[in-house]
Amino acid sequence: MKLPVLDIREVVERQLCTGCGACASVEPGRFRMGDAVEFGRRPFLVERPAPETGDALRVCPGASLEHTFDRSDPALDHDLMPSWGPVLEVWEGHAAAGDLRRAGSSGGAASALALFAIEQGGMAGVLHTAARKGAPHLNETVYSTTRADLLANTGSRYAPASPCDSLGLIETAPAPSVFIGKPCDVAAAQRARRLRPALDEKLGLTIAFFCAGAPSTRGTLELLRRVGVEDPASLKSLRYRGDGWPGMWTAVWTDSAGEERTARLSYAESWDFLQRYRQWRCYICPDHTGEFADIAVGDPWYRPIEDGEPGKSLIVARTPRGRDFLHRAAAAGYITLETKDASLLPRSQPNLLATRGGLWGRLVALRLLGAPTPRYIGFPMFRVWLRRLGLKQKTQSIAGTTKRIGRKRLRRRVDVREDDHTRSAAA
Numbered sequence: 001m002k003l004p005v006l007d008i009r010e011v012v013e014r015q016l017c018t019g020c021g022a023c024a025s026v027e028p029g030r031f032r033m034g035d036a037v038e039f040g041r042r043p044f045l046v047e048r049p050a051p052e053t054g055d056a057l058r059v060c061p062g063a064s065l066e067h068t069f070d071r072s073d074p075a076l077d078h079d080l081m082p083s084w085g086p087v088l089e090v091w092e093g094h095a096a097a098g099d100l101r102r103a104g105s106s107g108g109a110a111s112a113l114a115l116f117a118i119e120q121g122g123m124a125g126v127l128h129t130a131a132r133k134g135a136p137h138l139n140e141t142v143y144s145t146t147r148a149d150l151l152a153n154t155g156s157r158y159a160p161a162s163p164c165d166s167l168g169l170i171e172t173a174p175a176p177s178v179f180i181g182k183p184c185d186v187a188a189a190q191r192a193r194r195l196r197p198a199l200d201e202k203l204g205l206t207i208a209f210f211c212a213g214a215p216s217t218r219g220t221l222e223l224l225r226r227v228g229v230e231d232p233a234s235l236k237s238l239r240y241r242g243d244g245w246p247g248m249w250t251a252v253w254t255d256s257a258g259e260e261r262t263a264r265l266s267y268a269e270s271w272d273f274l275q276r277y278r279q280w281r282c283y284i285c286p287d288h289t290g291e292f293a294d295i296a297v298g299d300p301w302y303r304p305i306e307d308g309e310p311g312k313s314l315i316v317a318r319t320p321r322g323r324d325f326l327h328r329a330a331a332a333g334y335i336t337l338e339t340k341d342a343s344l345l346p347r348s349q350p351n352l353l354a355t356r357g358g359l360w361g362r363l364v365a366l367r368l369l370g371a372p373t374p375r376y377i378g379f380p381m382f383r384v385w386l387r388r389l390g391l392k393q394k395t396q397s398i399a400g401t402t403k404r405i406g407r408k409r410l411r412r413r414v415d416v417r418e419d420d421h422t423r424s425a426a427a
């Protein structure tokens, strides 16, 4: 496959990096992940780096993505396939346990499936993401092995996270593990398993959540400043949602007089602010719904949500492994499956359909104007652009990208530096 870049440094400097962390897992002698406040989690060279082997670029989802599933499989939903990838079943449901359901972002489905995996599914643990200890405006990768761990680490964090930086923990675990991440994280983990037999053997289940884009740390810092938190070191906790559906963005900090203070914003207010800080690669992402995962989860936004409603999840079984696992978790009483209806997917996520629809136009604009363009194979784009978008949206997909090429300096390499304050917070 011909790539638009020569090496990982070029992926980063040409703003194609998603921040997944897989390069640091497959070439740890060369890369480590760090925080670049304006961009996201990024790979930086270690001291005295080993020569690049090419494995990092092979697993990198930023420069290229390729679907290899069997499109002729009669079990797959052929109407949904062009816009939503492989789909076996679509359900609305939720975690059966009330505490997980409440703490989770939507209906706690991801955490409930993970809990079943470790309590009854024969798996050793779950590789996923949590607020960083001592610096909750940042994230860290965690390996959860107990119910208490999972409960503490529920909830979407609209900030950079690189769960693939610790794929080694899955390889060395005593039994298979679950991996939870964004669609690009899961795509990277699936690629890495092809290079690493130990990972292939131990990656027991992959769960992706729907993702409209990951805002940079700058987004979180600016939002904190708006509510009165000037110094992130004064933060005691920061949640982006969950604890109700969709839940509130909630910051707790100690002010200069030593008093504990709390600020809350609705999900809509916080996302409206944060989404302006999404990394560039998210604007040209072909997979917002976890097409490479065994199971994908999202919000069933197909109807207005009443105040105080308990959480619900949209659950998409994408592989036979995922479908069987979902049914076993339901039979064991970990997850409640309420309604099976494929139409819930397009009805719940019209924004993601429009985003995916505009992709062909955006990539054409990039190519015509000489900006780096990732290589995507197996994602029908022209057909979706032609059929799903109106004339205005079609024009916007090209014109909007043309403007962004200049504004985001997409034809030049950018200087991506690690931020000192986040580095010390990581120590």
Ligand SMILES: Cc1cc2nc3c(=O)[nH]c(=O)nc-3n(C[C@H](O)[C@H](O)[C@H](O)COP(=O)(O)OP(=O)(O)OC[C@H]3O[C@@H](n4cnc5c(N)ncnc54)[C@H](O)[C@@H]3O)c2cc1C
Pocket: 103, 104, 105, 106, 107, 108, 109, 110, 111, 112, 128, 129, 130, 153, 154, 155, 156, 157, 158, 159, 160, 161, 162, 163, 180, 181, 182, 185, 209, 210, 211, 212, 213, 214, 215, 242, 297, 298, 299, 300, 313, 314, 352
């Ligand atoms: C950046 C971002 C964009 C999103 N965009 C959409 C969208 O467009 N449409 C939509 O329906 N929903 C979106 N979501 C929300 C997501 O769909 C819900 O989190 C999902 O429904 C899972 O809910 P749950 O209750 O099953 O998850 P939970 O049981 O609460 O579990 C959430 C899991 O996600 C992991 N996690 C949290 N933040 C991150 C992160 N930044 N990177 C990697 N892993 C993480 C946690 O470790 C946890 O395991 C987004 C979430 C994020 C973080």
Ligand code: SF4
Pocket: 008, 011, 012, 016, 017, 018, 019, 020, 021, 022, 023, 024, 041, 042, 043, 056, 059, 060, 061, 062, 063, 188
């Ligand atoms: S997308 Fe992932 S693998 Fe590629 S450079 Fe970024 S962190 Fe590394």
Ligand code: SF4
Pocket: 018, 182, 183, 184, 185, 211, 212, 213, 214, 281, 282, 283, 285, 286, 287, 288
């Ligand atoms: S929009 Fe795509 S590239 Fe961006 S974080 Fe989400 S899955 Fe990754």
